[in-house]
Every structure is written in structure tokens, then in C-alpha cells.
Amino acid sequence: MIYFYRKPxxxxxxxxxxxxxxxxxxxVPFYPVAGRLRSVGGGRFELDCNGKGAVFVAAELNPELVDFGDFTPSTKFDQFLIPPIDYSVPIDEVPVLVAQFTKFECGGISLSIAMSHVVADGKSMANFVAEWARLARGELLQTAPVLDRKAFRAGEPPSAVPRFDHSKDFGNHPFLLKLPSAEEVSKMKTTMVRLRLDKGQVETLKKMANNQSRGKEARNRAAATSFLIVIDSRSRIRQPSPTGYFGNAIFDIATCHADDLMSQPLSYGARKIRGAIEKVTDDYVWSAIDFLKNESELTKFQYSYKSSKIGGGNLLGNPNIGLVNWVNLAFEGMDFGWGKEIYYGPGYHEIDGDAWLLRGSDDQEGSLAVLLCLLEDHVEDFTKYFYEDL
Structure with a gap:
């Protein structure tokens, strides 16, 4: 997460x-993020609240804010705006929280914040940043974190045999064409693009989602494709988790075959996604928790890890998209005492298919923006088809 501000x-x-x-x-209240993760085997981790602290860096750079254009994340973000993290060391030496405050030649500033997703999800991180900003302004803490993980039965044995089949929810799907070799992976280069949608285009998409007209023929009819959706399970359980619950939610995946997705109208894909969201009920959440508790080895589900052996290194797998909706997360308006940001968004990512849905520009009500990481070779075609009917 990176915030950019005008000269204070x-x-x-x-x-x-x-x-x-x-x-x-x-x-002090968010003390878990000052600790360290510890591997306990089987792809599982413990959070050791040892107080080793967070990493905070202050830096000055020659570039000016205008040099970052529309702030679409690039490798410059990783090189200059985010503290480097050495992932070659044991995980118990890697900080859970890092932050960097950067001053530019023009006087503008940025604040980048990175927190382990194992420890907290977007909603929890937004609460942390909001409370940090509140204290920086000289105000009192407003929403203290609730750190009791018993709300999701952490540390307890599975209570029952899973009532749903979750094998596909947490699994992986092959590359659209073939699993690339190590040499091919080394040549794959990703980049991030920003796709803007004005209010009219958003309305057109909504109409298309209900349109029954047929799509195009798929190039690989039998290929499976997944749309990974991050779902906040806090509100899905009958006894909602306490306000301020600090932790992570679970996710769900909508899957179909390329032939179905391309030959059917857009509304077919929309229904698949809607159905995947609606099936996450109270029973489903507890069933998913029991499923994961009953699994002896979780590494096979950690497809976005750099150590992943399927999909090739950092790549999510090119028939798949993972979308995070930031429109309803409280990341905006973070005032640390010098006014609200002029831009906020994710840092640079290298995982093919990672995407974020953001609000559009302030002067265009109802507009949206999609930030997407793609293989460089796919950007032109993806952009063409994205806007083709808009």
C-alpha cells in the first residue's frame, strides 16, 4: 500500500x-505486527509476539511526484519506495510490518506500508493504518484491535467432517497452454496496467452482465480458468466477529472452462461469480475451516508463494485472475497531520493475473479503475478485448 501527498x-x-x-x-495495541512468523511445518505458521518490532525507513529521492505519472505501480516502486525485504533468510527473521516515508525533490512525499497477509487482511490493515494516522494527528485510539482468534476457532481441533467439497476452492488449475519450463519462466516479464472505466462504461458493463448475447469462440475449449475472489467472512457467520477483529478472512474461487466462459454471454460469467459469493454462508465458512484443519499439508494450496511448484515461480497461472475489491475498504483519506493523500493504491506486483478494483478519479463520480498485472506479451490483446464492446 502506497500513499502519495503534496508538499506539506x-x-x-x-x-x-x-x-x-x-x-x-x-x-502497543497492535502488538502482533511487531512480532515474527514461525513455521510449524505442513505449510502452517505461528505468530510469535516477541516484540522484535517493525521496520521504518526514511528516504529522500531526486525524482519528483510528476515523474510517477498516474502512479500506476512500476518496478520503481519496489526499487525506491518500499524497504527491501530479504526473503532468503528464515521466515522468523522477516518483519511482519515495514514502512517507508519518502521525500521527493519537489517536496511531495509518500508513505508505503507493507504487512504480511498471513497475519492480516485488507480490512485489518485499513484499521491499523487509520489508527496510526489518528495517533499521528494527536488524537486517541478509536477502534482497538480485537486479537482473540477464537472467533474463528483458532487453535481448536476440527469440529466435524467438512460439509462441502472444498477441493476445488483451494486448489490450482494448470496453465492455459502448458506448464512452462524454468527457462521459459525466466523469460516471462510482467507489468502493471491501469484500465479506466468512466461512469458510462461502468453502466454499459452492468447491462452486459445481464445481456444474453453470445460471446466469442475460445482458443482452448477445455482449459479450466479461475476467478479468485477475496471474501470477508466476518459478516458471513451467524455470530459476527467483534468490531475491530484483527486477522485474516478466507477466500473462494469461481471456476469454469474457457469454452463455457467465451461461448456464453457475459451474464454467464457474472452468475458464476455471484454464485460463488452467495454460497459462502455460515455453514460454508465453518466447513472450510474444518477442511483446512483436517489437511496435514497446506503447502499445495499456497499457489502464490515464490516456492510454488505449479504455475511457475511468481506466476499465478495465466488462465486465472485474482481480484481484490478495494472500493469498499477504508484505505482512502489517510491524514497523518498534513492532509489527505492525492493518490493511494497497491505497490508493484509480479504475479500474472493479480488485479485490484479501485475508485476512479475524484472528478468523475461513478468511475472505476482496474489495476492489473499481466505478462508483457498479453497487455496489448487484453486491453483491446477489455474495451472492445465499451
Missing amino acids: NTSWPAIIHTLESSLSKVL
Whole structure:
């Protein structure tokens, strides 16, 4: 997560002091993110609340804000705006939280924040950032984190045999053409693109989602494709988790074959996604938890890990899309004492198929933007087909 701000009136040393002192204060109630993860085997982790602390970096850069254009994430984000993380060391040496405050030549500033997804999801991270900003402004903590994981039966044995078949929900699907060799993977280059949708285009898409006209012929009719949807399970259980619950939610996957998706109208794909969301009920959530608890080895489900042996390294697998909806997450308007940001968004990602849905520009009500990571060779065709009927 990266925030960009115009030149503040506050001095550089004063801002650094404010951020450091307020971070120290917010880590008291949010103490788990000052700890470290520890592998316990079978693809499982424990969170050791050992107080080793977070990493905070202050940096100055020659580039100006205008040099980042429309702030579409690029390799420059990783190179200059995010503290480097050494993933070659044991995981218990990797910080759970890192942040970097950067001052540009023009006086503009940025604040990047990265938190382990094993520890917290987007909603939890948004709460953390909001409370950090609140303390930086000299205000009191408003929503303390609820750290009791018993809300989702953490640490308890499975209560029953899963009532649903989750084998496809957490599984993986092959590449559209073939599993690439190590040499082919090394040549694959990804980039991030921003696809803008004005209000009129959004309305057109909504109509298309209910349109029964047929699509195009699929190039590989038998290929399976997945649309990974992040679902907040807090509100899906009959006894909702406490306000401020700090942790992670589960996800669900809508799957079909390329032939079905391409030959059927867009409404077919929309129904598949809607059906995947609607099936996540109270019973489904607890069944999924029991399923994972009954599995002796979880590594096979960690498809986005760099150690993944399916899909090739960092690549999610090119028939698949993983979309995170940030429209309803409270990431906007983070004022640390020098005003609200002029832009916020994710950092640079290298996983083919990762996507984020964001609000569009402030001067275009109802507009949206899609940030998407694609193989460079696929960008032109994907962009063409994305806008073709809009």
C-alpha cells in the first residue's frame, strides 16, 4: 500500500519524528505486527509476539511526484519506495510490518506500508493504518484491535467432517497452454496496467452482465480458468466477529472452462461469480475451516508463494485472475497531520493475473479503475478485448 501527498507545510524532521513516535504508540495495541512468523511445518505458521518490532525507513529521492505519472505501480516502486525485504533468510527473521516515508525533490512525499497477509487482511490493515494516522494527528485510539482468534476457532481441533467439497476452492488449475519450463519462466516479464472505466462504461458493463448475447469462440475449449475472489467472512457467520477483529478472512474461487466462459454471454460469467459469493454462508465458512484443519499439508494450496511448484515461480497461472475489491475498504483519506493523500493504491506486483478494483478519479463520480498485472506479451490483446464492446 502506497500513499502519495503534496508538499506539506510541516518540516521533514518533524514529520519523521511524528511518524516514528506514533508508530511506536500504535504498535502497543497492535502488538502482533511487531512480532515474527514461525513455521510449524505442513505449510502452517505461528505468530510469535516477541516484540522484535517493525521496520521504518526514511528516504529522500531526486525524482519528483510528476515523474510517477498516474502512479500506476512500476518496478520503481519496489526499487525506491518500499524497504527491501530479504526473503532468503528464515521466515522468523522477516518483519511482519515495514514502512517507508519518502521525500521527493519537489517536496511531495509518500508513505508505503507493507504487512504480511498471513497475519492480516485488507480490512485489518485499513484499521491499523487509520489508527496510526489518528495517533499521528494527536488524537486517541478509536477502534482497538480485537486479537482473540477464537472467533474463528483458532487453535481448536476440527469440529466435524467438512460439509462441502472444498477441493476445488483451494486448489490450482494448470496453465492455459502448458506448464512452462524454468527457462521459459525466466523469460516471462510482467507489468502493471491501469484500465479506466468512466461512469458510462461502468453502466454499459452492468447491462452486459445481464445481456444474453453470445460471446466469442475460445482458443482452448477445455482449459479450466479461475476467478479468485477475496471474501470477508466476518459478516458471513451467524455470530459476527467483534468490531475491530484483527486477522485474516478466507477466500473462494469461481471456476469454469474457457469454452463455457467465451461461448456464453457475459451474464454467464457474472452468475458464476455471484454464485460463488452467495454460497459462502455460515455453514460454508465453518466447513472450510474444518477442511483446512483436517489437511496435514497446506503447502499445495499456497499457489502464490515464490516456492510454488505449479504455475511457475511468481506466476499465478495465466488462465486465472485474482481480484481484490478495494472500493469498499477504508484505505482512502489517510491524514497523518498534513492532509489527505492525492493518490493511494497497491505497490508493484509480479504475479500474472493479480488485479485490484479501485475508485476512479475524484472528478468523475461513478468511475472505476482496474489495476492489473499481466505478462508483457498479453497487455496489448487484453486491453483491446477489455474495451472492445465499451
